[in-house]
Amino acid sequence: MELGDNKAAEVQFSEATSLDCKSWMAIQGLAGCRRLEKRYGEAADLILKAMEVVPATMALATEKLQQDLISIYLAQGGPGLHRAVDLAERACKESPRDSERVVLYIKALYGIRNFDGILAVVRGFLRLEDEFETEDSKSWRLVALFGAIEEMGRGLRATGSIDLVRPLLDRFIKASFDGLDFSTEPWMAMWFVEFLYDFYDDMDEARELCERILDPAFEQNLRVDYKWAYEYPLISCLDHMAKICYLEALSSHENGREVDTWLEKLTGLRELAKDRISVPDSQLLAATAYRTIGGCYENKWRPLLRHEIVTELRSLSQAAEGQGRPWSVEVSHSIGRLGVLLTAAGDPDNAMAADALALDAEPPLQTQAPDTAPQLQVTPFGNSRYICDGICTARNFKYNAVYAELFWCTECLDTCFCGLCHEIVKSGKLPYRRCSPTHRFVRAFPVSLEMKGVAGWAGADVPVEEWRVNSEWVNKLLHEWSCISGCGD
Numbered sequence: 001m002e003l004g005d006n007k008a009a010e011v012q013f014s015e016a017t018s019l020d021c022k023s024w025m026a027i028q029g030l031a032g033c034r035r036l037e038k039r040y041g042e043a044a045d046l047i048l049k050a051m052e053v054v055p056a057t058m059a060l061a062t063e064k065l066q067q068d069l070i071s072i073y074l075a076q077g078g079p080g081l082h083r084a085v086d087l088a089e090r091a092c093k094e095s096p097r098d099s100e101r102v103v104l105y106i107k108a109l110y111g112i113r114n115f116d117g118i119l120a121v122v123r124g125f126l127r128l129e130d131e132f133e134t135e136d137s138k139s140w141r142l143v144a145l146f147g148a149i150e151e152m153g154r155g156l157r158a159t160g161s162i163d164l165v166r167p168l169l170d171r172f173i174k175a176s177f178d179g180l181d182f183s184t185e186p187w188m189a190m191w192f193v194e195f196l197y198d199f200y201d202d203m204d205e206a207r208e209l210c211e212r213i214l215d216p217a218f219e220q221n222l223r224v225d226y227k228w229a230y231e232y233p234l235i236s237c238l239d240h241m242a243k244i245c246y247l248e249a250l251s252s253h254e255n256g257r258e259v260d261t262w263l264e265k266l267t268g269l270r271e272l273a274k275d276r277i278s279v280p281d282s283q284l285l286a287a288t289a290y291r292t293i294g295g296c297y298e299n300k301w302r303p304l305l306r307h308e309i310v311t312e313l314r315s316l317s318q319a320a321e322g323q324g325r326p327w328s329v330e331v332s333h334s335i336g337r338l339g340v341l342l343t344a345a346g347d348p349d350n351a352m353a354a355d356a357l358a359l360d361a362e363p364p365l366q367t368q369a370p371d372t373a374p375q376l377q378v379t380p381f382g383n384s385r386y387i388c389d390g391i392c393t394a395r396n397f398k399y400n401a402v403y404a405e406l407f408w409c410t411e412c413l414d415t416c417f418c419g420l421c422h423e424i425v426k427s428g429k430l431p432y433r434r435c436s437p438t439h440r441f442v443r444a445f446p447v448s449l450e451m452k453g454v455a456g457w458a459g460a461d462v463p464v465e466e467w468r469v470n471s472e473w474v475n476k477l478l479h480e481w482s483c484i485s486g487c488g489d
């Protein structure tokens with residue numbers, strides 16, 4: 001089922017349930033299929049049915065069914081959220097030390113934006129006021145809640161309580177905590193970086209920990225059978241470090257301090273990242289920093305983007321003039337990447353034109369009836385570029401996947417917000433480090449036909465597969481970018 005063959009799995013589960021209507025496992029499997037099809041009401045009913053027939057002695061199975069039910073209600077949204085909260089609260093009362101239950105409760109509370117509730121749950125679970133509980137065990141409890149790391153952090157930050165957990169974090173980060181050298185848990189080091197970066201104003205500690213992870217000694221110290229686990233901390237670290245250097249460069253520039261150290265660091269990160277990531281954030285951010293800081297850097301940023309932009313434009317040009325199918329997934333992705341690159345190049349108009357075309361094609365638009373407003377439906381396999389970066393999205397869970405509007409930031413890297421989150425950003429109330437209320441935004445969805453017509457040929461009634469990229473538009477950009485010197489080809 002995880003491989004996406006939902007239909008085949010569904011047939012098997014259905015057969016199994018009809019053979020033996022008491023087979024709770026098959027009923028649970030069928031519920032999973034219904035959930036993937038977004039038929040949440042039916043999925044919940046099936047789980048309730050499975051709960052009736054599962055033998056009372058099977059505590060683990062009952063537990064798993066209960067968790068499934070809460071997750072289904074969470075995914076359902078609307079009134080389902082309150083059902084999820086009630087169930088999760090009850091589950092936690094039964095067993096308040098069970099971190100998995102607490103994680104689900106935090107997620108449910110986050111779903112209804114009850115940040116005070118999250119604060120109370122975290123406080124209770126960490127036993128912050130309990131003098132008999134050791135600091136070590138409190139610290140480990142904090143890590144146990146990282147299953148809802150973003151929901152927890154945002155709840156604490158929104159209630160002005162993020163410093164509550166600071167001493168517990170410090171026990172790990174300052175390496176004073178016995179028994180933790182990250183040699184068998186390198187990903188944990190990165191969780192701390194992400195937490196520090198997202199929720200604390202000061203970026204120095206996140207940067208210092210990043211430097212520790214990027215130091216060759218960190219990888220060398222990993223236990224042999226954990227070497228593979230370095231990949232995730234490394235990639236995430238390269239991205240976080242790039243963001244930190246970029247923000248430090250901008251703020252140094254604003255405050256009249258020297259910026260070269262940060263820009264050199266950014267360039268160095270690009271060197272480290274370029275064999276691992278096709279277009280690393282450090283490259284895009286270095287270009288953006290050189291471009292926006294301006295002055296003597298004017299000739300430095302274009303060569304940083306030229307090769308990638310020309311590559312995408314050439315493949316689009318071939319698609320526009322070729323004899324084959326005019327529109328394909330490759331074209332859609334290529335045009336999406338072009339959108340990111342042109343934003344970094346400070347050309348939001350053409351970036352928007354590219355995105356307008358891609359947005360209308362993928363992910364699929366959901367329009368229930370002819371006279372209702374179009375909605376953007378984010379699918380699990382769709383392009384992550386069109387997922388809101390606001391509070392409605394947390395790691396591994398989307399609290400809202402249907403947008404009536406989508407706004408692009410013209411200044412941040414690959415950042416967009418749904419209508420509701422855009423309001424939160426503009427009011428400066430986003431409870432984590434992302435974007436800024438002073439940035440300029442462009443409404444990218446609903447897509448205007450006029451905008452779409454710039455980058456492509458697509459009428460209101462033309463089916464997606466017949467769209468064409470506008471060769472005139474591509475070739476004009478290609479000419480502009482090919483003339484820039486300072487790069488290999």
Ligand SMILES: [Zn+2]
Binds near residue numbers: 390400419
């Ligand atoms: Zn949102």
Ligand SMILES: [Zn+2]
Binds near residue numbers: 415435436
């Ligand atoms: Zn922004």
